[in-house]
Amino acid sequence: MLNFLKQVGDYAKESLQAAKYIGQGLSVTFDHMRRRPVTVQYPYEKLIPSERYRGRIHFEFDKCIACEVCVRVCPINLPVVDWEFNKDLKKKELKHYSIDFGVCIFCGNCVEYCPTNCLSMTEEYELATYDRHDLNYDSVALGRLPYKVTDDPMVTPLREFAYLPKGEIDPHGVDPKRGRAGQRPEEIVAGSQGNS
Amino acid sequence: MNSMNAGIDLQGSFIQSLVDLGLPADVAKALWMPLPMLLMIMVATVGVLIAVWLERKISAAAQQRIGPEYAGPLGVLQPVVDGIKLIFKEDIIPAKADGLLFTLGPVLVVIPVFLSYLVVPFGQSLLITNIGVGVFLWIALSSIQPIGLLMAGYASNNKYSLLGGLRAAAQSISYEIPLALAVLAVVMMSNSLSTVDIVEQQTGYGILGWNIWRQPAGFLIFWIAALAECERLPFDLPEAEEELVAGYQTEYSGMKFGLFYVGSYVNLILSALMVAILYLGGWESPVPLDQLALALGVSPSDPLVQIAIGTIGVTMTLFKTYVLVFIAILLRWTLPRVRIDQLLDLGWKFLLPVSLVNLLITAALKLTFPFAFGG
Numbered sequence: 001m002l003n004f005l006k007q008v009g010d011y012a013k014e015s016l017q018a019a020k021y022i023g024q025g026l027s028v029t030f031d032h033m034r035r036r037p038v039t040v041q042y043p044y045e046k047l048i049p050s051e052r053y054r055g056r057i058h059f060e061f062d063k064c065i066a067c068e069v070c071v072r073v074c075p076i077n078l079p080v081v082d083w084e085f086n087k088d089l090k091k092k093e094l095k096h097y098s099i100d101f102g103v104c105i106f107c108g109n110c111v112e113y114c115p116t117n118c119l120s121m122t123e124e125y126e127l128a129t130y131d132r133h134d135l136n137y138d139s140v141a142l143g144r145l146p147y148k149v150t151d152d153p154m155v156t157p158l159r160e161f162a163y164l165p166k167g168e169i170d171p172h173g174v175d176p177k178r179g180r181a182g183q184r185p186e187e188i189v190a191g192s193q194g195n196s
Numbered sequence: 197m198n199s200m201n202a203g204i205d206l207q208g209s210f211i212q213s214l215v216d217l218g219l220p221a222d223v224a225k226a227l228w229m230p231l232p233m234l235l236m237i238m239v240a241t242v243g244v245l246i247a248v249w250l251e252r253k254i255s256a257a258a259q260q261r262i263g264p265e266y267a268g269p270l271g272v273l274q275p276v277v278d279g280i281k282l283i284f285k286e287d288i289i290p291a292k293a294d295g296l297l298f299t300l301g302p303v304l305v306v307i308p309v310f311l312s313y314l315v316v317p318f319g320q321s322l323l324i325t326n327i328g329v330g331v332f333l334w335i336a337l338s339s340i341q342p343i344g345l346l347m348a349g350y351a352s353n354n355k356y357s358l359l360g361g362l363r364a365a366a367q368s369i370s371y372e373i374p375l376a377l378a379v380l381a382v383v384m385m386s387n388s389l390s391t392v393d394i395v396e397q398q399t400g401y402g403i404l405g406w407n408i409w410r411q412p413a414g415f416l417i418f419w420i421a422a423l424a425e426c427e428r429l430p431f432d433l434p435e436a437e438e439e440l441v442a443g444y445q446t447e448y449s450g451m452k453f454g455l456f457y458v459g460s461y462v463n464l465i466l467s468a469l470m471v472a473i474l475y476l477g478g479w480e481s482p483v484p485l486d487q488l489a490l491a492l493g494v495s496p497s498d499p500l501v502q503i504a505i506g507t508i509g510v511t512m513t514l515f516k517t518y519v520l521v522f523i524a525i526l527l528r529w530t531l532p533r534v535r536i537d538q539l540l541d542l543g544w545k546f547l548l549p550v551s552l553v554n555l556l557i558t559a560a561l562k563l564t565f566p567f568a569f570g571g
Binding site: 015022025026028029030032035036037038039041 | 258259530531
């Protein structure tokens with residue numbers, strides 16, 4: 001009998017605990033309802049990609065020395081470097097260069113290791129196509145510069161949270177002239193030079 | 197709409213005015229009959245649209261999104277747009293499915309839910325029929341639903357549908373019992389199965405007279421069981437998309453899917469209405485309005501005051517209902533889905549014994565304190 005009562009008591013305790021946890025959960029979801037929506041209404045509003053954004057890779061044909069470092073550091077040897085040795089100049093001559101962005105993982109190793117800085121990251125991320133072969137960019141396509149979000153009259157550019165001025169939490173309607181919270185790298189450099 | 201004693205007698209005055217115009221009384225009554233039915237179907241449909249909109253807006257808010265925004269102000273027309281889209285969508289019956297049962301399934305799910313609105317009182321005399329077995333009719337009708345669900349699942353000729361249908365049937369049947377027992381405790385206190393009598397038994401003391409104070413356990417059991425009956429989120433295993441694609445709805449499209457969709461929301465509102473009627477005093481305001489009117493020095497039998505009280509009553513019923521719908525939506529984003537064994541455990545091993553004990557305690561209290569527990 002006592003054992004049975006203990007079981008009933010334990011069961012009741014567990015039920016109360018479950019009810020308590022449900023209440024706590026409800027208070028969390030209820031609290032979320034008064035928070036600001038984080039929605040970016042995409043085709044009409046776009047986030048400004050951060051300066052370290054790893055988007056579509058840009059390639060400058062004339063800078064390339066066809067050393068193939070990009071191919072060697074690439075996890076899957078993706079860039080196709082088509083060159084020919086020019087015997088008169090005793091130099092490698094680049095004929096063609098291409099990267100297939102349907103396969104690229106945007107790790108940025110090629111950009112990191114390129115000795116002549118002919119590869120660089122852009123902020124372009126809208127790469128959707130109807131045919132995956134369209135994603136195989138040749139040197140001409142790689143040389144195009146993306147359209148900046150801030151220059152597009154059809155788009156409201158929104159700053160990411162870390163790029164908002166101090167005290168702001170909503171990117172809508174923030175004056176673009178107001179800088180981000182904290183110091184920019186060049187300000188830090190200027191400050192340290194002034195001190196010494 | 198039946199009127200027992202006080203309040204506005206719409207039916208009586210409508211028939212009387214037609215008889216005065218020279219129509220026979222029978223014809224006048226026949227002319228009256230479709231009006232409340234049409235009105236109730238409209239109320240149910242508009243209620244669904246509001247519930248769908250609320251669901252989408254509140255879900256969005258709970259997840260820090262905006263939700264529907266472009267269709268009408270604040271996206272209020274979004275459910276209408278969804279409905280129109282479903283009407284114009286191609287209605288596919290899978291080649292290997294049983295056409296008749298496949299069509300009959302959603303119909304059997306929707307009709308009992310709409311029929312249950314027969315006994316839902318929005319005000320003292322604002323219901324289609326005040327039959328003596330009101331709540332019992334609702335429980336009886338709601339047990340037709342699992343047949344429709346099972347039919348839909350079986351006829352789809354799809355293993356996900358079949359599993360979903362079986363789960364739905366198992367769930368509905370196991371939660372029917374605690375639901376009925378919780379209702380039984382309320383019925384015992386009000387000595388009547390009629391929804392109007394149940395509300396009237398709670399009147400007179402404002403918020404203090406509501407059944408929730410006398411039946412706190414019953415209220416919780418009823419609410420949990422009602423959520424399970426509606427297949428709302430902590431108990432939405434029959435449609436668990438991660439496991440069963442969409443359960444018994446998998447093969448449905450177009451208006452047949454629309455019927456399931458409408459049925460589920462009408463059922464949610466109906467359950468919320470029932471909780472409001474059985475436990476939260478139906479059309480009663482937190483402050484007894486008759487006494488408030490007397491205290492303010494106006495007669496409660498004055499026609500204008502009657503209209504005001506009636507309007508407040510309907511508003512109160514709908515307000516309580518939508519507060520409960522809001523809680524159901526919030527619960528949806530709070531609680532994870534239970535497993536099928538946990539679901540059946542909760543139904544048979546927890547709710548059933550607790551509701552039985554609740555019934556026994558109510559009976560004992562009724563014998564001991566007949567003045568407070570409806571002797």
